[in-house]
Amino acid sequence: MNIVHLQDAYDEALWEQYVLNHPQASGYHLLAWRGVIQQVFGHATPYLMVKDGEGKVRGVLPLVFTKSPMFGRFLTSMAFFNYGGVLADDAEAARALLNAAAVTAQEVGAAHIELRQEEPLATEWPVRSKKVSMRLALPPDYETLLKAFPSKLRSQVRRAQKEGMEVRIGGTELLGDYYRVFARCMRDLGTPVYEKGFFEAILKTFPKEVRLCVVSLNGSPLASGLLYGFRNRLEIPWAASDKRYSRLSPNMLLYGAVLEFACREGFKEFDFGRSSVDSGTYRFKAQWGAQPHQLHWYYWLSEGRRIPELNPDNPKFKAAIALWKRFPVPVANLVGPHLVKYLP
Structure with missing residues (x-):
């Protein structure tokens, strides 16, 4: 299995063809969402593809890298949307993508990876099934x-x-x-x-x-x-x-x-x-x-880390939420976009 970091037009075409032909693909696996995220939020998007020895695509994993001044560094698939995660032919290809994602997280200093899967994965990564x-x-x-x-x-x-x-x-x-x-x-x-x-x-x-x-x-x-x-x-x-x-x-x-x-x-x-x-x-x-x-949200965690609670249900955010509700709408509209880009 060979991991490709998506960069050139040839591999982009292979990615798109793979997604369109895979029965379990979500719309958010399409490459066009990568352009939206890069254009609007400016985040890096390490998109990973796995090929077999003959060069055939066996799986893909879109990732969004967020460097948040509030919550640190993390990777999400897909940030801002309900779905994403590993899309693969089999467990072997999925494992290769998970391992490559963990390596990528270590290289960029991410504290965690969050994968928003519609179906279960065969992995030992911890999973949250609250949604x-x-x-x-x-x-x-x-x-x-x-x-x-x-x-x-x-x-x-x-x-x-x-x-x-x-x-x-x-x-x-x-x-x-x-x-x-x-x-x-x-x-x-x-x-x-x-x-x-x-x-x-x-x-x-x-x-x-x-x-x-x-x-x-x-x-x-x-x-x-x-x-x-x-x-x-x-x-x-x-x-x-x-x-x-x-x-x-x-x-x-x-x-x-x-x-x-x-x-x-x-x-x-x-x-x-x-x-x-x-x-x-x-x-x-x-x-x-x-x-x-x-839904199944899987996590890779750097050493000593716990599954993050970056959501409105976290009691830590109760005071901030109450304060935000008191803002005039024009003020909230002015400040909000500068904060929400760092929320997955």
């Missing part, structure tokens, strides 16, 4: 799906419609309204927000695969989401709503609209994103009929 992704199998038409919803859920969707809310699904022309809702929602959650340029880069890089959905009332956006389609699955990695209008249920109309869009476009599965079991977001997604799919 699931909530997925809904889709029928060919939305009316069939609508009939399967609980009556309370259907009434909440209709309520938003009766208020006269408008649903728009499109591209960059909706970016301003999408971001307006998203930024306020992140402030309300106490979470630093991505810069608008991040989403602009995604839209430009994936003009066919990515759509924005915005729910508005009298011209004011109240809920929004970003949709990413890969193969037969449509995912909503980012969704937001303005809590000041929660009683009008714009978020329910948002999800109803994107599920209708998913059926209309021929997707077979809708991915609501990751949640902790029995959390509020888990129950929200479950009411639509979504079922949990166990």
